[in-house]
Amino acid sequence: MNHYIQEVERIKGICFSNEIQIDVAVNTKRYIDTDFDKEINLDLLAHLQLTSKYHLIRVFKKYYGVTPRQYLINKRIVKRRKNF
Amino acid sequence: MKIKVVSVPVRDQQKALDFYVDILGFVKKYDIPLSEGNRWLTVVSKYDQDGPELLLEPAPNHFEPAKVFQDELFKSGIPWTGFYVDNVQEEYDRLTKLGVEFSLEPKDVGTVVIAVFNDTCGNNIQLVEEK
Numbered sequence: 001m002n003h004y005i006q007e008v009e010r011i012k013g014i015c016f017s018n019e020i021q022i023d024v025a026v027n028t029k030r031y032i033d034t035d036f037d038k039e040i041n042l043d044l045l046a047h048l049q050l051t052s053k054y055h056l057i058r059v060f061k062k063y064y065g066v067t068p069r070q071y072l073i074n075k076r077i078v079k080r081r082k083n084f
Numbered sequence: 085m086k087i088k089v090v091s092v093p094v095r096d097q098q099k100a101l102d103f104y105v106d107i108l109g110f111v112k113k114y115d116i117p118l119s120e121g122n123r124w125l126t127v128v129s130k131y132d133q134d135g136p137e138l139l140l141e142p143a144p145n146h147f148e149p150a151k152v153f154q155d156e157l158f159k160s161g162i163p164w165t166g167f168y169v170d171n172v173q174e175e176y177d178r179l180t181k182l183g184v185e186f187s188l189e190p191k192d193v194g195t196v197v198i199a200v201f202n203d204t205c206g207n208n209i210q211l212v213e214e215k
Contacts, residue, residue, distance in 0.1 A: 002161030004200070004208070005188055016194025026195055026215045063195050 024049045025063040028056065032068065036075045042068065089126060091139040092164055093154050094205035097125050100140040103204050107182050108167075113137055122146075144206060154206050161187050163200055166210035172197040175211055 094100035
Protein backbone atom coordinates (compact mmCIF):
# COMPACT_ATOMS: atom_id res chain seq x y z
CA MET A 1 0.00 0.00 0.00
CA ASN A 2 1.60 3.25 -1.12
CA HIS A 3 1.60 6.58 0.69
CA TYR A 4 -1.29 8.01 -1.32
CA ILE A 5 -3.60 5.07 -0.63
CA GLN A 6 -2.80 5.33 3.08
CA GLU A 7 -3.70 9.01 2.98
CA VAL A 8 -6.95 8.35 1.11
CA GLU A 9 -7.92 5.79 3.77
CA ARG A 10 -6.97 8.15 6.58
CA ILE A 11 -8.90 11.11 5.17
CA LYS A 12 -11.89 8.93 4.34
CA GLY A 13 -11.99 7.86 7.99
CA ILE A 14 -11.94 11.46 9.16
CA CYS A 15 -14.24 13.14 6.63
CA PHE A 16 -16.42 10.46 5.05
CA SER A 17 -17.29 7.96 7.76
CA ASN A 18 -20.92 9.04 8.27
CA GLU A 19 -22.67 7.16 5.49
CA ILE A 20 -26.15 8.33 6.46
CA GLN A 21 -25.12 11.98 6.08
CA ILE A 22 -23.31 11.25 2.81
CA ASP A 23 -26.45 9.58 1.41
CA VAL A 24 -28.52 12.66 2.29
CA ALA A 25 -26.02 14.96 0.54
CA VAL A 26 -25.52 12.73 -2.52
CA ASN A 27 -29.23 12.05 -2.99
CA THR A 28 -30.01 15.76 -2.77
CA LYS A 29 -27.30 16.59 -5.31
CA ARG A 30 -28.61 13.93 -7.69
CA TYR A 31 -32.13 15.27 -7.37
CA ILE A 32 -30.95 18.79 -8.21
CA ASP A 33 -28.80 17.46 -11.11
CA THR A 34 -31.84 15.77 -12.63
CA ASP A 35 -34.63 18.22 -11.86
CA PHE A 36 -32.78 21.55 -11.86
CA ASP A 37 -35.21 22.94 -14.45
CA LYS A 38 -38.24 22.29 -12.26
CA GLU A 39 -39.39 24.17 -9.22
CA ILE A 40 -37.19 23.09 -6.32
CA ASN A 41 -37.29 24.46 -2.80
CA LEU A 42 -35.74 23.53 0.48
CA ASP A 43 -38.98 22.16 1.94
CA LEU A 44 -39.21 19.67 -0.91
CA LEU A 45 -35.55 18.63 -0.68
CA ALA A 46 -35.75 18.15 3.08
CA HIS A 47 -39.03 16.23 2.77
CA LEU A 48 -37.51 13.87 0.20
CA GLN A 49 -34.65 13.05 2.56
CA LEU A 50 -36.89 12.81 5.65
CA THR A 51 -34.83 15.43 7.41
CA SER A 52 -35.10 19.04 8.58
CA LYS A 53 -34.26 21.99 6.34
CA TYR A 54 -31.51 23.12 8.68
CA HIS A 55 -29.91 19.70 8.88
CA LEU A 56 -30.04 19.37 5.10
CA ILE A 57 -28.32 22.71 4.52
CA ARG A 58 -25.63 21.89 7.07
CA VAL A 59 -24.95 18.40 5.68
CA PHE A 60 -25.01 19.50 2.03
CA LYS A 61 -22.59 22.34 2.68
CA LYS A 62 -20.31 20.04 4.67
CA TYR A 63 -19.81 17.70 1.70
CA TYR A 64 -20.17 20.01 -1.31
CA GLY A 65 -18.95 23.31 0.08
CA VAL A 66 -22.06 25.27 -0.97
CA THR A 67 -25.70 25.32 0.13
CA PRO A 68 -28.30 23.43 -1.96
CA ARG A 69 -29.59 26.78 -3.22
CA GLN A 70 -26.14 27.93 -4.34
CA TYR A 71 -25.59 24.55 -5.99
CA LEU A 72 -28.92 24.78 -7.82
CA ILE A 73 -28.16 28.31 -9.06
CA ASN A 74 -24.70 27.25 -10.27
CA LYS A 75 -26.21 24.25 -12.04
CA ARG A 76 -28.79 26.38 -13.84
CA ILE A 77 -26.16 28.92 -14.93
CA VAL A 78 -23.86 26.21 -16.34
CA LYS A 79 -26.74 24.46 -18.15
CA ARG A 80 -28.00 27.76 -19.59
CA ARG A 81 -24.52 28.62 -20.87
CA LYS A 82 -24.18 25.25 -22.59
CA ASN A 83 -27.42 25.88 -24.48
CA PHE A 84 -26.03 29.01 -26.13
CA MET B 85 -7.62 35.68 -16.75
CA LYS B 86 -8.61 32.35 -18.19
CA ILE B 87 -7.34 28.84 -17.46
CA LYS B 88 -6.33 27.75 -20.95
CA VAL B 89 -3.46 25.30 -20.54
CA VAL B 90 -2.34 23.03 -17.72
CA SER B 91 0.64 20.75 -18.06
CA VAL B 92 1.63 17.18 -17.37
CA PRO B 93 5.36 16.40 -17.39
CA VAL B 94 6.33 13.55 -19.69
CA ARG B 95 9.61 11.81 -20.51
CA ASP B 96 8.78 11.02 -24.14
CA GLN B 97 6.35 13.31 -25.94
CA GLN B 98 5.51 10.91 -28.77
CA LYS B 99 4.85 8.05 -26.37
CA ALA B 100 2.72 10.40 -24.28
CA LEU B 101 0.73 11.52 -27.31
CA ASP B 102 0.06 7.91 -28.27
CA PHE B 103 -1.11 7.06 -24.74
CA TYR B 104 -3.24 10.17 -24.19
CA VAL B 105 -4.91 9.92 -27.61
CA ASP B 106 -5.06 6.19 -28.42
CA ILE B 107 -5.66 4.84 -24.92
CA LEU B 108 -7.28 7.65 -22.93
CA GLY B 109 -9.23 9.09 -25.86
CA PHE B 110 -8.14 12.72 -25.87
CA VAL B 111 -7.85 14.67 -29.13
CA LYS B 112 -4.64 16.35 -30.33
CA LYS B 113 -5.06 20.12 -30.56
CA TYR B 114 -1.66 21.73 -31.16
CA ASP B 115 1.59 20.14 -32.24
CA ILE B 116 4.12 22.88 -32.89
CA PRO B 117 7.82 22.03 -33.34
CA LEU B 118 10.20 23.83 -30.98
CA SER B 119 13.98 23.61 -30.75
CA GLU B 120 15.92 20.38 -30.18
CA GLY B 121 13.05 18.08 -31.04
CA ASN B 122 10.72 19.45 -28.40
CA ARG B 123 7.10 20.19 -29.30
CA TRP B 124 4.34 22.42 -28.00
CA LEU B 125 1.99 19.49 -27.77
CA THR B 126 -1.52 19.80 -26.36
CA VAL B 127 -4.57 17.55 -26.17
CA VAL B 128 -8.17 18.29 -25.26
CA SER B 129 -11.18 16.30 -24.17
CA LYS B 130 -13.20 15.14 -27.18
CA TYR B 131 -16.30 16.27 -25.28
CA ASP B 132 -14.97 19.80 -24.76
CA GLN B 133 -12.60 20.63 -27.59
CA ASP B 134 -12.67 24.35 -26.85
CA GLY B 135 -12.01 23.65 -23.18
CA PRO B 136 -8.71 23.64 -21.28
CA GLU B 137 -5.75 22.07 -23.04
CA LEU B 138 -3.41 19.57 -21.47
CA LEU B 139 0.21 20.33 -22.36
CA LEU B 140 2.41 17.24 -22.57
CA GLU B 141 5.65 18.93 -21.68
CA PRO B 142 9.11 17.36 -21.55
CA ALA B 143 10.21 19.33 -18.48
CA PRO B 144 11.79 16.37 -16.62
CA ASN B 145 14.25 15.90 -19.48
CA HIS B 146 15.53 19.46 -19.24
CA PHE B 147 15.22 20.49 -15.60
CA GLU B 148 16.53 18.10 -12.98
CA PRO B 149 14.30 19.27 -10.10
CA ALA B 150 11.23 18.58 -12.24
CA LYS B 151 12.49 15.03 -12.76
CA VAL B 152 13.13 14.52 -9.05
CA PHE B 153 9.70 15.89 -8.12
CA GLN B 154 7.94 13.74 -10.71
CA ASP B 155 9.82 10.61 -9.61
CA GLU B 156 9.02 11.13 -5.94
CA LEU B 157 5.33 11.76 -6.60
CA PHE B 158 5.17 8.64 -8.72
CA LYS B 159 6.89 6.47 -6.10
CA SER B 160 4.48 7.72 -3.41
CA GLY B 161 1.48 6.92 -5.58
CA ILE B 162 0.38 10.56 -5.58
CA PRO B 163 -1.49 11.60 -8.73
CA TRP B 164 -0.01 14.44 -10.78
CA THR B 165 -3.54 15.46 -11.76
CA GLY B 166 -6.99 13.99 -12.27
CA PHE B 167 -9.63 13.68 -14.97
CA TYR B 168 -13.38 13.55 -14.45
CA VAL B 169 -15.38 10.69 -15.92
CA ASP B 170 -19.06 9.73 -15.75
CA ASN B 171 -18.36 6.28 -14.37
CA VAL B 172 -15.01 5.26 -12.86
CA GLN B 173 -15.78 1.53 -12.85
CA GLU B 174 -16.61 1.53 -16.57
CA GLU B 175 -13.47 3.51 -17.39
CA TYR B 176 -11.41 1.19 -15.18
CA ASP B 177 -12.81 -1.85 -17.04
CA ARG B 178 -12.13 -0.25 -20.43
CA LEU B 179 -8.57 0.82 -19.58
CA THR B 180 -7.50 -2.42 -17.88
CA LYS B 181 -8.55 -4.30 -21.03
CA LEU B 182 -6.17 -2.02 -22.93
CA GLY B 183 -3.34 -2.92 -20.54
CA VAL B 184 -3.37 0.17 -18.33
CA GLU B 185 -2.07 -0.50 -14.81
CA PHE B 186 -3.92 0.83 -11.79
CA SER B 187 -2.31 1.44 -8.40
CA LEU B 188 -5.72 2.18 -6.87
CA GLU B 189 -8.77 0.27 -8.05
CA PRO B 190 -12.14 2.08 -8.05
CA LYS B 191 -12.71 3.26 -4.51
CA ASP B 192 -15.72 4.91 -2.94
CA VAL B 193 -14.61 7.96 -0.99
CA GLY B 194 -17.71 9.70 0.32
CA THR B 195 -19.09 11.91 -2.41
CA VAL B 196 -16.76 10.65 -5.14
CA VAL B 197 -15.37 7.45 -6.60
CA ILE B 198 -11.69 7.54 -7.51
CA ALA B 199 -9.09 5.31 -9.15
CA VAL B 200 -5.42 5.89 -10.00
CA PHE B 201 -3.51 4.63 -13.03
CA ASN B 202 0.01 4.79 -14.46
CA ASP B 203 0.17 6.97 -17.58
CA THR B 204 3.43 5.24 -18.67
CA CYS B 205 5.04 8.69 -18.97
CA GLY B 206 6.12 9.05 -15.35
CA ASN B 207 2.84 10.01 -13.69
CA ASN B 208 -0.01 8.64 -11.65
CA ILE B 209 -3.32 10.02 -12.89
CA GLN B 210 -6.53 9.98 -10.90
CA LEU B 211 -9.98 9.34 -12.31
CA VAL B 212 -12.84 11.01 -10.45
CA GLU B 213 -16.57 10.38 -10.60
CA GLU B 214 -18.92 12.66 -8.72
CA LYS B 215 -21.63 10.57 -7.14
